[in-house]
Amino acid sequence: MGEEANCNTVMEATKAKENGHAVAVPDVKGKADDTVVAVAPAAEADPRLQGISDAIRVVPHFPKPGIMFNDITTLLLRPGVFKDALDIFVERYRGMAIAAVAGIEARGFIFGPAIALAIGAKFIPLRKPKKLPGEVISETYVLEYGTDCLEMHVGAVEPDERVLIVDDLVATGGTLCAAINLLERAGADVVECACLIGLPKFKDFYKLNGKPVYVLVESREYEK
Numbered sequence: 001m002g003e004e005a006n007c008n009t010v011m012e013a014t015k016a017k018e019n020g021h022a023v024a025v026p027d028v029k030g031k032a033d034d035t036v037v038a039v040a041p042a043a044e045a046d047p048r049l050q051g052i053s054d055a056i057r058v059v060p061h062f063p064k065p066g067i068m069f070n071d072i073t074t075l076l077l078r079p080g081v082f083k084d085a086l087d088i089f090v091e092r093y094r095g096m097a098i099a100a101v102a103g104i105e106a107r108g109f110i111f112g113p114a115i116a117l118a119i120g121a122k123f124i125p126l127r128k129p130k131k132l133p134g135e136v137i138s139e140t141y142v143l144e145y146g147t148d149c150l151e152m153h154v155g156a157v158e159p160d161e162r163v164l165i166v167d168d169l170v171a172t173g174g175t176l177c178a179a180i181n182l183l184e185r186a187g188a189d190v191v192e193c194a195c196l197i198g199l200p201k202f203k204d205f206y207k208l209n210g211k212p213v214y215v216l217v218e219s220r221e222y223e224k
């Protein structure tokens, strides 16, 4: 098994496997991992994924030059596609004894609560600084430029509770790493991270700090 990525590095790719055949995932750190895990269903096998990809608008040069912004608000305007995305996650996580879904502010709040309700789990908001009124624990993380911070209420999660982390998109993985750290510091058992969108080189299934990251579609690098 390969060395695992940590929160100060990019994610490490793994070999993925579904229906008996391994899928080689690009090795973003230059070192492959022999871990064999499941992947999201291929677009050919699940037509819902193409619809999800098509419903996400790519906005060039937002919020700054050079960024191809993946805008999920266009997907939200299409209830059938929105539901498809939620259904895929619910189909995956139902029956996995997940006690809590932790959503990352802001866009993780759009998907996380619906998934939590559907699988019978509680919802934990992981918020940006100074938004939560109670006692919090905080985790600072590095962005492309500068730093940010996530906070969680003390007592939101019990030790050993199985937790799923939800966000809309994984880019560098810094945000998910901070979320994993926050939950693990509180004693939670982070089962997996789930995102609608991953950067192309991180698509399918890979690990971050030892935790699987499940991604439905890769981000498009062009305008539609």
Ligand SMILES: O=P(O)(O)OC[C@H]1O[C@H](OP(=O)(O)OP(=O)(O)O)[C@H](O)[C@@H]1O
Pocket: 104, 105, 106, 107, 108, 167, 168, 169, 170, 171, 172, 173, 174, 175, 176
């Ligand atoms: O993998 P990373 O490089 O950490 O980037 C992914 C994060 O970036 C976006 O949030 P953003 O920080 O823009 O916050 P917002 O949703 O509050 O606008 C996105 O919703 C993820 O949370």
Ligand SMILES: Nc1ncnc2[nH]cnc12
Pocket: 067, 068, 069, 070, 071, 169, 171
């Ligand atoms: N390209 C992108 N689109 C939307 N949100 C993002 N967060 C980080 N990179 C992003």
